[in-house]
Amino acid sequence: NATNNNNDNSRSDPQQLVGVVGLEVHAQINSNTKLFSGSSVRFSAPPNSLVSPFDASLPGTLPVLNKRCVEAAVMTALALNCTINKKSLFDRKHYFYADLPAGYQITQQRRPIAVDGTLTYSILGGKKRSQVIRRTSTIKQIQLEQDSGKSLHDDLRSQTLIDLNRAGVGLMELVMEPDMSCGEEAAAAVRELQLILQALGTCQANMSEGQLRVDANVSVHKPGEPLGVRTEVKNINSVRFLSRAIDYEIQRHIQVLQRGGTVQNETRAFDSKSGFMPEPNLPPLIVYEDNASLPTGIDACQAVVVQEIRAGLPELPSIKRDRLVQTYGILPEHSFTLVNEDGLVEYFEAVLKATTKEPRKVIGWVTNELVGHLKQRDMSVSQSPISPSALAELLERQESGHISSSVAKQVFQEMWRSPGKTASQIIQEQDLGLVSDATQLHSICQKVVDSHPVEVHAIRNGNKKVLNKLMGLVQKETKGRADPVLVRAILQEKTS
């Protein structure tokens, strides 16, 4: 058999090609007014009702920078370990589009407010996907810039309808290095970024409402070789879809290269011919390290002081998770669930206050039962029909041996269906209490033993596993309410 030596180098070995992903994130700043004008920032309002003459680019209007936007950018930059540029500059990026009335966007290309940061996120790996693996992505820069208006395309009448409500809203653009390799990493990074921004209050980070927009630059290459041609994945409105879209694009690149083709890039043409110029209407933006470095005579409300903002940073999600693991001895993966759901940490801590049960035994109820039920019905923690104290009561009944674990889960379901009913009420009404009455149990066990001589014989001959079958029969008899510990002891005694 002659071996077929395929020396065709134009086909890339698909095994070796890996994805390279770099994200560009636009986060809408959570402020009352826009970046350079005093018109309101709101999600939905009648078209063009939140527009000032400056936003509409009327002649003679000038930009005046919103202090809150500067503070938000500094706070975000500090939370992401960036270096703050004490002096940053504004530029105009020129391009023609109907929703950009001025014909340019004011941005910070040359010297942005912050550079060189890191975003640490975690993915779940290992066999059971329960191992927490830490990753870090580098943030190249964070810049302040204007959002554009909204275009509604009316293809029927061959026209575009323009709403300028969003024109001029402040954005923080986070440019990240291409140091991720797949959709899962990108999704995890974005989720962590959402949590951080929400904790800071600088952006509400809701992707479906357009408060957080993520574009992914995707390419493939063989490790060690130069990066391949980039394409962009845009207009994604959920984290889950982002992950899928990125993986799909990586696969598409690989398939194209496998066939011997080359990846085409359509959208980058604009950027290479960028029309940038400095913004002549704005002097440099200066932020001060501390109160000591303020120039004399400066009005306090005119100064952004980094030290003050740093001192006011809230507890970040990663710190919170570590604290929860330390304090309560729960697993890291549980801490993720706790921090991911709004209000869940408070719920968990409230339950702990009202029960004697160990945190490690409570956490499962919160992260599995409660969250499971909430997710099924797309509800938030605050909407839970079972309050922390009600759950605590249920856990107490289980802890004290009144009900078995499986019955406890049943009672939980019942409590969900009938909010207001306590665990004790339900247990009593449906007679779900554990049967611990020794005499009763003895007689049931005896009945089972008497009616299964074969099994008893097997146990006596050393096959201890058969005992489980007898236990099952007893539980069937008692409708699952027999105290398993007692039953086992009694059966063992009777079959010895």
Next chain:
Amino acid sequence: MSLFSLSAKCTCRAVSMKSHRPSFNLLTNDGYSVTKVENLHRRNRCLQSHITRVTRLLSSEPHHSKVPKVATWELIPEDQLPPPAHLPADLVDQLERLALVDFPTKQGLACLEKAIRFADQLHVVDTSGVEPMDSVLEDRALQLRHDAVIEGGCAEELLQLSKNTVEEYFVAPPGNIPLPRREERATMMKHSEL
């Protein structure tokens, strides 16, 4: 469309100015203008805020004009200038796309080249060690605004500025109409004699 006239005449306009006080109120963004806009808004005349006011102060004191009485500029010899810029067709195409300005004829292109040549005179100036200036405001402090709503809510007035509206939306052509390719434009040029 002609670009701009390159008149080599020195334009000296006699303007009376007090030399030690700014003599016109420009609409600046140092906080003063914001108040102006605010006031105008409150009086519901938001559209008139963009009229620039220029006032000249008359004075009976003798003034020392910095404007020279005789022309003082000189022609700069060609050898002091860098070599003339060559404009490849692709570059002209790129410029047209960026600025949406049309250079439809040889005359237009010649005009562009003359304009660049005129600007080449700047090379004679020694700028070593001098940072480029982005803005005449570079020594001023950037004014920061308090995050409170003070404008907006004038949809009706803004929409009146547009010839074409639908309900409360401005109307624009569908998407970006791409500039015809250079070859197509060359054909168009042949048909339009200038």
